[in-house]
Amino acid sequence: MSRASDRLAEAAAVRPSARQLAWQLREFYGFLHFGMNTMTDREWGLGREDPALFDPAEVDAREWVRDLAAAGMTGVILTCKHHDGFALWPSAQSAHTVAASPWRGGDGDLVREVADACRAEGLGFGVYLSPWDRTEASYGAGRAYDDFFVAQLTELLTGYGPVFAVWLDGANGEGADGRRQYYDWDRYYEVIRRLQPDAVISVCGPDVRWCGNEVGHTRAEEWSVVPASLREAELTESRSQRVDDGQFSRSVRSDDDDLGGRSAILGSDEPLAWYPAEVNTSTRPGWFHHAAEDALVRSAAELFEIYRRSVGGNATFLLNVPPAASGRIADADRRMLAELGARIRSLDETDLALAATVTYSSSPLAAAPGVGGVWRPEQADPAPTVRLRFAADAALAGVGLREDIAEGQQIDGFVVRLRDAQGSLLAEHAGASVGAQRIVDTPAHGVREVQIEITGSRGPLALSQVRVFAGTGTW
Incomplete structure (x- = not known):
């Protein structure tokens, strides 16, 4: 190494x-x-x-x-x-x-x-x-x-x-x-x-x-x-x-x-x-x-x-x-x-995650992290990603993420992408640290899908919660 x-x-x-x-x-x-x-x-x-x-x-x-x-x-x-x-x-x-x-x-x-x-x-x-x-x-x-x-x-x-x-x-x-x-x-x-x-x-x-x-x-x-x-x-x-x-x-x-x-x-x-x-x-x-x-x-x-x-x-x-x-x-x-x-x-x-259809790039759970358990993607997953899909267009104020910090702070890179009903990219927000909780401002209208991709990790990651906060585009 x-x-x-x-x-x-x-x-x-x-x-x-x-x-x-x-x-x-x-x-x-x-x-x-x-x-x-x-x-x-x-x-x-x-x-x-x-x-x-x-x-x-x-x-x-x-x-x-x-x-x-x-x-x-x-x-x-x-x-x-x-x-x-x-x-x-x-x-x-x-x-x-x-x-x-x-x-x-x-x-x-x-x-x-x-x-x-x-x-x-x-x-x-x-x-x-x-x-x-x-x-x-x-x-x-x-x-x-x-x-x-x-x-x-x-x-x-x-x-x-x-x-x-x-x-x-x-x-x-x-x-x-x-x-x-x-x-x-x-x-x-x-x-x-x-x-x-x-x-x-x-x-x-x-x-x-x-x-x-x-x-x-x-x-x-x-x-x-x-x-x-x-x-x-x-x-x-x-x-x-x-x-x-x-x-x-x-x-x-x-x-x-x-x-x-x-x-x-x-x-x-x-x-x-x-x-x-x-x-x-x-x-x-x-x-x-x-x-x-x-x-x-x-x-x-x-x-x-x-x-x-x-x-x-x-x-x-x-x-x-x-x-x-x-x-x-x-x-x-x-x-x-x-x-x-x-x-x-x-x-x-205002959390919309509970009503979303959630999919995972690997190691699927029955529901969004925080409801159905902690998400631990497969180590071979090249782009660990959680997708939350809504039945109708949504106005968002922010997205919240949590790691299970009992297992350490592992994430050191992530990207939140917002897409419309046609799959077109509306906005992209990048960050590094998550830890106990990270709230990212994502003001946008007409959002049909939220994608969270983990772009960097120091060790096996454990994502314990994803929240999506509805709003009029601002807090």
Whole structure:
């Protein structure tokens, strides 16, 4: 075998862990940024704010979770403590917590309320714990601070039931006082694996890769099999936000547009890893609620576009919805979430594949993939192709494909062709990555047949679903 074929075989053999598979199936889940910053109208708190400032009158965690579920989200990650160091649970490690506030008479535990609400509504619960703490005196002292951080992490992972994700960012204080903490990431990971073995460790962690920006920008081709060095937390940390300047959440870097394509794989000799991407952004310019941004909530149409590019681009989508200082999610966000949920549900409601006549170039199934099973074409098939034929002309908005990623990410080339009743070509759309899901925009009218040809594969492919989305030619 040639070096190229050896390298592609190496990529084909990489598989996700059980926790990564379960996480990928969630597809779309929410962030809740809420805390002291909400009360002080800041993005980054300074630390040591007066706990008396935290007294939201209308907190209803069940309502929060229901609002997110209405948008189609399957899980919730709560900012249990942000950089300011104020803990939303009565941590025994710090005096700077809800226990020192007037909220719930000092007996409140917002982490418990959200965890219980998620359990009651059937959504997964995840935690965000900032590694940077602007209140804790031991920050910057090395092991003493790591002991403190691990103790708080242990509280979160042992007191609130199952956790599907632990979200760690690379925030690191290098302020005027010169304090800098070198985080013991390996120690943190060991604690998480031991206490919550089913939880993925996201962003500054080995399970889920940050897409690289906070805008919701996605790569044209996203890969789950990438160079293993991308899992180094220090690399993510170096690209994380350093200054609260209001610009970072809207900036995009483009120097790493191809992380796992064929040319990137063949151009590297380093080990490969399953390290899939998460796309994250906020409904607003800020991550915490600011009344001045109530008129700047992103539209359902814009967020549905991000959903199609992320969940429909072999990634997951983490959308932040920040409750207001009152303790309720603002009406503008709630209306948008309901409309977004309707748009996402329309993907299933407009699927024409179930009514199509489906044929295969080899290894035929009784129905379309996803209904009749996983399609595995014969290895000798020179042009593996699925054809879906309609009884009447159709207007299409897009086509969706899924691989059975339990068997790896194999497809690295495909073409979608649209034909009319006479067999004439109306349009052709080519791509490379499929993975967990790929949604291709295919605006067209008068379509009688959709052909999906797999033009490149790293190993035996397993196509698990084909969907054809009806529309007026647009989304």
